[in-house]
Amino acid sequence: MRRDLTFVALLGCGLLAGPAFGQDCSLTIEANDQIQFNTKEMRVSSSCSEVTVTLRHVGQLAVNIMGHNWVLTKTQDFQAVAQAGQSSGPPQYIPAGDERVIAHTEMIGGGQETSVTFSLDKLEAGGDYTFFCSFPGHFVLMNGKFIVE
Numbered sequence: 759m760r761r762d763l764t765f766v767a768l769l770g771c772g773l774l775a776g777p778a779f780g781q782d783c784s785l786t787i788e789a790n791d792q793i794q795f796n797t798k799e800m801r802v803s804s805s806c807s808e809v810t811v812t813l814r815h816v817g818q819l820a821v822n823i824m825g826h827n828w829v830l831t832k833t834q835d836f837q838a839v840a841q842a843g844q845s846s847g848p849p850q851y852i853p854a855g856d857e858r859v860i861a862h863t864e865m866i867g868g869g870q871e872t873s874v875t876f877s878l879d880k881l882e883a884g885g886d887y888t889f890f891c892s893f894p895g896h897f898v899l900m901n902g903k904f905i906v907e
């Protein structure tokens with residue numbers, strides 16, 4: 759009986775000591791053919807050492823017509839990076855080597871899915887971050903807050 763309790767206690771400690779116990783460090787977001795993400799806000803715990811964002815394009819249109827990606831910047835950089843991405847051209851619409859881009863997925867078309875994993879080291883809890891799609895014109899409708907709490 760005593761041995762069983764010890765085992766359970768050790769197991770409990772092991773779980774608690776694991777990375778970000780009880781926190782979800784994987785987020786999923788959907789994008790559709792109506793130039794929309796399905797959320798305006800994504801939250802992640804600062805206790806996550808890294809986070810994985812999965813983007814699911816639930817529409818049907820091709821990547822060159824209704825491509826979507828997921829790009830993360832500081833909110834103050836968001837519009838400028840969106841413009842720079844637009845100028846940098848297809849297929850990714852991401853300015854090459856731009857350090858304002860904290861993370862981004864590849865551009866995908868309808869029915870596709872992609873993900874990106876990145877470290878939260880450079881992000882501050884309570885900082886002001888915005889995610890958006892950098893396909894030309896989409897950032898106006900497709901953007902939201904990324905909150906590290």
Ligand code: CU
Pocket residue numbers: 793824825826827891892893896900
């Ligand atoms: Cu888009």
